[in-house]
Amino acid sequence: MxxxxxxxxxxxxxxxxxxxxxxxxxxxxxxxxxxxxxxxxxxxxxxxxxxxxxxxxxxxxxxxxxxxxxxxxxxxxxxxxxxxxxxxPGLTEGMVEWVVGHALRHHLGMDRQIVNPGHVWDPTCPPLARSRPVAMLGLGALGLAAARALQAMNFPVTGWSRTAKEIPGLTCLSGKEGLRQALSTAQIVVTLLPKTPETENLLNAERLSWLPKGAVILNPGRGPLIDDEALLAALDAGQVAHATLDVFRVEPLPQDHPFWAHPKVTVTPHIAADxxxxxxxxxxxxxxxxxxxxxxxxxxxxxxxxx
Known part of the structure; x- marks a missing residue:
């Protein structure tokens, strides 16, 4: 051979x-x-x-x-x-670690303590994970593994996929109304879908407006899943509190791209999984x-x- x-x-x-x-x-x-x-x-x-x-x-x-x-x-x-x-399997493990790490970062409000130049004593405690709903957009091998890891930490996870799925122990939704339902309660959204004509700009201005005010977005899937301009507008308006992005339409991300300088955006250089x-x-x-x-x-x- x-x-x-x-x-x-x-x-x-x-x-x-x-x-x-x-x-x-x-x-x-x-x-x-x-x-x-x-x-x-x-x-x-x-x-x-x-x-x-x-x-x-x-x-x-x-x-x-x-x-x-x-x-x-x-x-x-x-x-x-x-x-x-x-x-x-190694790629899957890496993706799970990235998703769980950044979900916990935002859930626990770690940035307030890590970046605290004013030495502010803020004893605010986060809610327990059981009170922080997560929407997992994409239920392939990576999305399901990440969903299971978050469930193991007591995050209530709702999964969404373009075609209907039945997965024991996981609420699974599909279609436009299913997407609206998944996003409407999600305080953390994870996008782990492939790039196809149907998924491009999946998170556009309309769908970002379905989120509870102050939700967080994690995108380790594909850059074109999110409408960049709509996301920046949602961040500026406070509709989205923060976006942690690992993938982009152009990579490396151009130095003049607004994501680099935006205070509510974290850029990671396509390292979520390999x-x-x-x-x-x-x-x-x-x-x-x-x-x-x-x-x-x-x-x-x-x-x-x-x-």
């Missing part, structure tokens, strides 16, 4: 780990960074790759994306091979074995839905 690793910038992280994982699984394969397209059986890929024309790869059984997001590849008309996105090679190789190997055996891929992308 010939595997093309078409993500040169990431190759040093995988050069040793991937062959070792393949050997542990008993898979005889050669992993290369260059190959005759007609001979390639599997493509491991990142959307920043040099590979943009999949037409010559007539033998390839699968394209395995190294990123959770596939919006930069799913519309490629030359890509006719099955495409799998990366659902990496694919970690030591755990991602196990996901890759599982799908390589399935492709070899003619089985459906794990985390197969639905092209019609864009993720």
């Amino acid at each position: 010939l595997i093309l690793f078409a993500a040169p910038a990431l190759w040093p992280e995988y050069e040793t780990l991937l062959p070792a994982a393949l050997a542990r699984a008993g898979i005889e394969a050669q992993v290369v960074t260059e190959a005759d397209p007609a001979e390639v059986d599997i493509i491991i890929y990142a959307p920043s790759s040099w590979l943009q024309d999949f037409t010559p790869y007539v033998k390839a059984k699968a394209v395995l994306n190294l990123w959770a997001g596939v919006e930069r590849i799913v519309g490629n008309a030359t890509l006719t091979q099955p495409l799998a996105r990366m659902v990496d 694919t970690r090679a030591e755990t991602a190789v196990e996901v890759l190997v599982a799908n390589i074995a399935r492709a070899r055996d003619g089985l459906p891929l794990l985390h197969l992308v639905d092209r019609s839905r864009g993720y």
Whole structure:
């Protein structure tokens, strides 16, 4: 089996780990960074790759994306091979830690103590987590894991997804009215949806107005989920108390972007979660074995839905 690793910038992280994982699984394969397209059986890929024309790869059984997001590849008309996105346990753990950390930061009002140049003695105690409703927008692997972690700390979590879901122990809503219901009581909103035409500007001026005054927004999902201008207006009006943003329409975030200077915005540089090679190789190997055996891929992308 010939595997093309078409993500040169990431190759040093995988050069040793991937062959070792393949050997542990008993898979005889050669992993290369260059190959005759007609001979390639599997493509491991990142959307920043040099590979943009999949037409010559007539033998390839699968394209395995190294990123959770596939919006930069799913519309490629030359890509006719099955495409799998990366659902990496390490990435999930990192996302959960970021979401829980920043949710607790805002819930406990940590900024008041961390940034307190006037040495103000403010003995105000926060409510218990059970009194701080959270709306989790997106109930995929990342959203559900983050929701469960917040539930474990007694935050009442309402989940919302574009299609109806039933998840034991979690209130699940869908559709426009479901979104309004989820937002109408949320003091913390977490956005963990993929970028698709349907999710772009999901949080616009109208929907931000549905929030209780003073809600907090955490966006580690995709930059275009939020209308930037509408968010800035909501922050200025006090409708939204703070926004902690990890993802942006343009990255790195331009130095003149208003988010940098806004006192109610925290910018984190797309660090909420990352694919970690030591755990991602196990996901890759599982799908390589399935492709070899003619089985459906794990985390197969639905092209019609864009993720």
